[in-house]
Amino acid sequence: MTSSASRHSQIQEFIDELSGFAATAENTLSTIESDLEAHKGLFSVFAERMFAIRGTAQQLSLPHIAEIAGFGEEIAIKGSVAQTRPQLRKCVGSLWDALTTVKYLLVHYTEETSEEQKILINRMQVTLQALGGKRPTMSEDEIADILKARSSS
Numbered sequence: 001m002t003s004s005a006s007r008h009s010q011i012q013e014f015i016d017e018l019s020g021f022a023a024t025a026e027n028t029l030s031t032i033e034s035d036l037e038a039h040k041g042l043f044s045v046f047a048e049r050m051f052a053i054r055g056t057a058q059q060l061s062l063p064h065i066a067e068i069a070g071f072g073e074e075i076a077i078k079g080s081v082a083q084t085r086p087q088l089r090k091c092v093g094s095l096w097d098a099l100t101t102v103k104y105l106l107v108h109y110t111e112e113t114s115e116e117q118k119i120l121i122n123r124m125q126v127t128l129q130a131l132g133g134k135r136p137t138m139s140e141d142e143i144a145d146i147l148k149a150r151s152s153s
Helices: 003-034 040-059 063-079 085-107 114-130 140-151
Strands: none
Touching: 003 040, 003 085, 040 063, 040 085, 063 085, 063 114, 085 114
């Protein structure tokens, strides 16, 4: 099997796997929408799905999908602690967009879709900033330094 055929096969498996993730994510978002305050804890389920999608997309060298899933994960985490109905609605709307776009990009991964991606990423960045921004992160080097310091203690 050629590497192109192998990659296509891996992406097809990912698309098949995503259908299960997507069904769970869609059901979760619908439940959250039915009572925003009572069900906002379910944003964690969506965050877990986006985390899994992001990891698989990174492994398959689909960085645009990984980036969108990463934003989806961050927004879902922010949604779980959002204080107002407008914030919750904004999170839900953004997450529907993220899920729909990720599904579309996977099915059409060979097509040029950069314009749609840029628009969505820009909207997700604005939403995330309105919710307080991304969580702090550490680089691999920073983590290695911490582990090195711990082992030498």
